[in-house]
Amino acid sequence: MKIVIATTNLGKKRELEQMLDSEVEILSLRDFKNIKEVEENGQSFAENARKKAIGYAKQTNMYTLADDSGLEIDALGGAPGVHSARFSGTHKNHSSSLIDHENIEKVLQLMKEVPKSKRTARFVCSLCLASPEGVIFEVEGQLEGLITSKKYGDNGFGYDPIFYVPSMDKTTAQMSEEEKNSISHRGEAIKKFKEQLLKSNMFSNQTFHK
Numbered sequence: 436m437k438i439v440i441a442t443t444n445l446g447k448k449r450e451l452e453q454m455l456d457s458e459v460e461i462l463s464l465r466d467f468k469n470i471k472e473v474e475e476n477g478q479s480f481a482e483n484a485r486k487k488a489i490g491y492a493k494q495t496n497m498y499t500l501a502d503d504s505g506l507e508i509d510a511l512g513g514a515p516g517v518h519s520a521r522f523s524g525t526h527k528n529h530s531s532s533l534i535d536h537e538n539i540e541k542v543l544q545l546m547k548e549v550p551k552s553k554r555t556a557r558f559v560c561s562l563c564l565a566s567p568e569g570v571i572f573e574v575e576g577q578l579e580g581l582i583t584s585k586k587y588g589d590n591g592f593g594y595d596p597i598f599y600v601p602s603m604d605k606t607t608a609q610m611s612e613e614e615k616n617s618i619s620h621r622g623e624a625i626k627k628f629k630e631q632l633l634k635s636n637m638f639s640n641q642t643f644h645k
């Protein structure tokens with residue numbers, strides 16, 4: 436069967452290809468022409484994933500998997516939440532490392548006076564699979580942690596250097612890719628996605644792909 440991953444990010448496409456069965460052929464939005472961007476203007480990760488999955492399934496006429504993810508910090512009322520990618524307001528044309536740096540600085544500044552016991556946070560990843568007719572199923576993965584008061588580690592991306600996982604005694608930026616995938620919000624969401632996909636019998640039941 437074929438699934439479109441609603442991303443132009445080839446890293447994400449590769450990550451999913453590795454974790455899914457070889458029977459699933461994965462396409463990305465790069466494999467289609469004249470695709471109009473679906474706006475991520477929802478109030479939750481799940482809503483954004485749903486909008487993208489349905490919007491791109493209608494345009495490609497294929498099963499489409501979309502994701503949205505980010506960081507929720509309790510002391511900041513759930514911020515940066517759906518605004519995680521551009522929390523600092525840095526223009527999206529800047530390099531991702533500059534954007535990540537500015538986002539982290541903003542969080543550390545806002546959390547300056549917050550004591551350790553109140554620095555709880557979680558990474559969330561929502562995935563939605565849709566056909567042109569609508570949602571087929573949705574899953575979510577979470578990883579609980581604490582926001583540190585300075586950066587630790589160079590691996591990963593985004594908020595990883597300030598996201599400490601007590602059970603591993605390190606930040607997600609101090610973990611290897613394998614270690615992070617085994618416990619991460621994205622790893623958990625993909626595992627649930629695979630389970631649902633196997634239950635759904637979709638392998639033998641694809642009726643509308645091109």
Ligand code: ITT
Nearest residue numbers: 442444503504505506519520558591592593594595
């Ligand atoms: P797309 O083009 O696929 O939308 P994106 O960078 O916006 O790429 P996401 O929507 O998945 O990716 O993530 C939003 C932001 O949340 C991301 O830019 C990071 O700042 C943060 N984030 C998500 N997952 C993370 C992770 O595993 N580690 C660190 N930060 C993460």
